[in-house]
Amino acid sequence: MTGFEKLNEEKVFKDPVHRYIHVRDRLIWELIGTPEFQRLRRIRQLGTTFLTFHGAEHSRFGHSLGVYEIARRVIDIFKSRGDWDDSETMLSLCAALLHDVGHGPFSHSFEKVFGTNHEQFTQKIILGDTEIHRVLAQVSPDFPKKVADVIGKTYENRLVVSLISSQIDADRMDYLLRDAYFTGVSYGHFDMERIWRVMRPVGDQIVFKSSGMHAVEDYIMSRYQMYWQVYFHPVTRSAEVILTQILHRAKRLYNEGFSFKNVPLQMVSLFEGKMSLKDYLRLDESVIMYYFQVWQDEEDEILRDLCSRFMNRRLFKYMQLSKDQLYADEELSGAFREAGIDPEYYLEVDSSSDCPYDFYRPGEEEERRPIQLKMPDGSLHELSRESDVVGAITGKRRTDHKLYFPKDMVLSLPDDLPAKKRIIELLHI
Structure with missing residues (x-):
């Protein structure tokens, strides 16, 4: 095998989380210097979270370097x-560095609207006609496939x-x-x-x-708190919700032949459902934000x-929904239509769900394999059987449902409009 040459001098990235990230290989x-990896500088790690926590401007580039550094250590x-x-x-180091290289702009909302999958695009970037593929193939012709297999969780060495x-x-x-560092919260530590x-x-x-059980407990609880206090x-x-509705609306208008003043040329293949890898790699958040700006x-x-x-952070307000209210009822949708507000774009139920820790069940994905503690006698015990703290939340899926709507738009309706009164009563505003 070639490609395992050391650098003449170690390269160091200053990092707020790990202090230093060391590159010796x-x-x-060379992978860090590829256009496909540099593109991650233009994709935020936390999508729209910067509109809630103003420090959350960090990119998937920094996160990817961080994952590499943890794996290295x-x-x-x-x-x-x-x-x-x-x-x-x-x-292992290549897979750690490249695990997120296929993320698109505002990735999860983007995937929901266009049916893309960042893990599939990660593998396409590694295996396709890209600079990353050419760098990896210097090692051996089958090395890119091995890296893709690790990321796709199909590599034979499960430890890797x-x-x-x-x-x-x-x-x-x-x-x-x-994410805890850049949002300024204390939960994720x-x-x-x-x-x-x-x-x-x-x-x-x-x-x-087993002597490290409390550090593992702390990690599980940090993850639990971060999901509910930051990610959700x-x-x-x-x-x-608004981002998703913009993308839905733009796609629909394009497919209906709408004449845009500013035609979204970089998104045409996406709207037509035939996006190539080359087209995908041209998309980043600066491109999307440009169109949001001019579409005003x-x-x-x-x-x-x-x-x-x-663009101006005039977001929708929300109403908490109970488990038996998982939709905007017909009376509310009808009142919105009567008031001239399209419920397809201005009424949205959003659900958040997370299971902080669970057992592995046969047939489930790799991430659900249990955390095992090695006892002093060498035997392995599943974490929740030894930890009362983790046992209390194991297998418990917490779900939250909210109805989002434009409160300002409702309140600006004429007071003598019967539909306005009905909407206010139904939404309790």
Whole structure:
């Protein structure tokens, strides 16, 4: 194998989470310099969260470097104990670095509207006609396929996969700490170095010394708190609802032959459902935000209003829904129509759901494999059986439902309009 050459001098990135990110391998340095990886600088890690927490402007570029650095440090610890097959090191580091390279702009909202899948695009970038593929292929013709298999969770060495994809992996450890840092919240902090010290490769999985159980508990609770306090924040979800509706509206207008003043040339293949890898790689958040900016002057009133709301942070308000109210009822939709407000774009039920920790059940994905504690006698015990804290939340899926609507638009309706009175009564505003 070629491609494992060391750099003449170590490269160092200053990082607010890990202090320093060290690059010693020419292969990693060349991957970071590819256009496909540099594109991640133009995609935010947390999508619309910057409209809630103003510090959340960090990119998937920084996160990807962080995941690489965690994987590198964990492997160094394993190697120092003789617990690691060094022939898997570069593969693991490449997979850690490239695991998010296929993310699109505002990725989850984007995927929902256009049916794209960032993991599939990650594999296409690694295996397709790209600079990343050419760099990886320097190692050997089958090396890009191995990297794609690790990210796709199909690689034969499950230990390598679990380093990148499991209930405690390099990806989650980095994003919890990084997202907590940039949002300014205290929930996402846990003792990562302690977790590294108690990690042990056993067979095809990573387990944890029982003496480190409290550090693992802390990590699980940090993840739980971050989901409900940051990732599912109702203001962020409101911005996502508007973003999604803009994309739906633009796609519909294009397909109906609407004459845009500013034709979204970079999005045409997306609207037509035939986006190539080359087209996809040209899309980033600066492109999308440009169109949102200029569409504030379009003739279509709905597109114009939604874009203005997103760009100027005039977001929808929300009403909490109970489990048996998972839709905007017909009376409310009818009142909106009567008032001249299109319920298809201005009434949206949004559901958030998370299970902080669960057992692995046969047939489920890799991420659901249980966290195992290695006891002093060498036996493995599943975490929730030893930890009362984790046991209390294991397998418990928390779900939240909210109805989003433009309160300002409703209140600006004429007071003598019967539909306005009905809407106010139904929405309790």
